[in-house]
Amino acid sequence: MDQMATITRTKIRIEGVSKTFDNGLTALARVNLELAENSFTCLLGPSGCGKSTLLGMIAGFVQPTTGRVLVDGTEVTSAGADRGVVFQEYALFPWRTALENVEFGPLVRRLPRAERRRVAMEHLEMVGLKGHETKFPTELSGGMKQRVAIARALANNPSVLLMDEPFGALDAQTREILQEEMLRIWQQDRKTVVFVTHSISESLFLADRVVVMATKPGCIKAIIDVDLPHPRDRTDPEFIRLERQVKQMVREEVDKLGVI
């Protein structure tokens, strides 16, 4: 609620964005969305709703066919260090140790060696990986890899953190622990987070706002503000009520896809 004290400023503005791929498939159609600074937004929907495409546009990996994406009022044309990205497949550099992976951002920002090391150590510690600095990604579990990837994105101190189904490849237990960790980290250092997921429970557990996306073509179906206090209890009646409501919406969209 401390956000309310400060005037909420628009951080990311998506203006009439559509995306049609070369094969004629329309992934997104006329999407408008405004995301407030320091907010935690989940893009929720079944596969094929264009949620990852939308995230890719904010990241600068994908260019919209029509419309534009503005971050801090500037149109996004390419990837940049102001927008950190965490991928489902971790995307760690396999030839770099955990520490060296986290050092990558500071390295290409040309920070002096000692400073790089200090920043990287601090962020590895923040994600609970102190003592694993010299391990290579192949020596880490899935959860640990994703912790390294989060530390790597945050070590650059981006103003926006984009997460593309980051916990999708993890088992249920690891997933819940990392969700809690993610909230802890976010509450310490409030970035504007955009988090793509197809898990209703995950979106309601984490986000201030859940953007439910429709399929065929991908667009926004509903925006749900979740004002349950953190830490949220998944067995709380209000949580369950919201979950049921969202589930109904998502189900309608899945049904549109036909046989899956």
Place this chain on the structure above:
Amino acid sequence: MSDPAVAVLLADEPARPMPRLDTKKLGVVALRTVSILLFFAIWAGFSFANARYLKFFNPILMPSPLDVLRTGIELTKSGELQSDILASLSRVLQGFVIAAFLGVSLGMAVGRSPFLESLLDPMLELLRPIPPLAFLPMMVLWFGIGEASKIAFIAYAAFFPIFTTTLEGIKYVDPLLLRAAASLGANRRDMFRYVVLPAAMPGIITGLRLGFGLSFFVIVAAEFIAADSGLGYLINDARTFFLVSQMLLGAAVIGLIGFTFNRLLRILEARLLRWRKTAWN
């Protein structure tokens, strides 16, 4: 992975498994030794039987392992073997260094530029299927019967695998890693130096190893045609005088040198690609 292994990896030194004598490993080593001994036994047995009973061919044409060893000692005493080894090795190394330099640098340039690729690739695809040996007589005409023709020939033969693996390594870098690097603020130069190059390194090293193997492969042929030194010359010279044990000696020495260098390159590979090695353990 067991805890001691992790402890070893955590230490700053390269991971080196503790030499532990377990019976299973010992059994494998014993079997491998038997395999080699069996090979020599069959060879010696056949050579002996041929000389005494079978008369399959003239005993001169089927020397025993001991004869080869004796020839080796004689040629070492006269210094002939060492100078032939040195001659071959120096040609291989010079040719290989040229091939490595051209293969890696051209592979990188072509891998980064679609224009260069369209320009050069068809040309190289045209040449690739032609066995390098087909060009050997021409190389001799162009570069003479001295060192230059052999070095050029080795360089030509070793170039292709090095160029190809470098090119493939540079071209097929995981696009996800490039996206990750871009969103961490890497510019084009950083991307090449910190992502493309290390990602291509396993391919480049494999290419270098293949190229080196090929250098050894073709040196013998080059020295058959026109040379007055080298291991190929040793073999070809022996052929003229029916010195079969000398021919076998030449082959054995080439085998040993090839084996040794392959081992050395593998050790280098394991050190450079430590991050990959750990995944296999």
